[in-house]
Amino acid sequence: MSDDKPGCSFGCPVEAALAVIGGKWKGIILYHLKNDTRRFNELKRLIPAITQRMLTKQLRELEADQVIHRKIFQEIPPKVEYSLTNFGLTLTPILKTLQEWGIEYIEKITKIRNKA
Known part of the structure; x- marks a missing residue:
């Protein structure tokens, strides 16, 4: 069985996922x-290298693709929480596999990149 679909380049399912x-x-x-609902500033603290503008952009794209849910609380100051949707939860095994791969190969990757 082939992954090729009419009108789709080779690797189309991977391209769609990426x-x-x-x-x-x-x-x-x-x-x-993957395990918790998070607020914007909490995500910003967890990912210090990302700019506020980029975090906002990435969250909007993930929300538009229905991977995450944005919940707005009507209070002052405004409170917004982000969580995975049911669709987003289907990515959990993929994230776990990526984490395991990273744990196994992080030293090798670091050595390769330090040589460059």
Whole structure:
């Protein structure tokens, strides 16, 4: 059985998945949401290298793709929480596999990158 679909380049399912979760920050954001609901500033503290603008952009894209849910509380000051949707929860095994792969190969990756 082939993964090729008419009108789709080779690897289309992978391309589709990466279009939703790819990029420098989305995987890290999803990792921090996999077990917990988080507020914006909490995510910002957990990912200190991301700018506020980029975090906002990535959260909006994940929300538009229905991977995360944004819950707004009508209070002062405004409170917003982010969590995985049921669709987003389907990514949990993928995130776990990526984490396990990273644990196994982090030293090798670090050595390779330090040589460059």
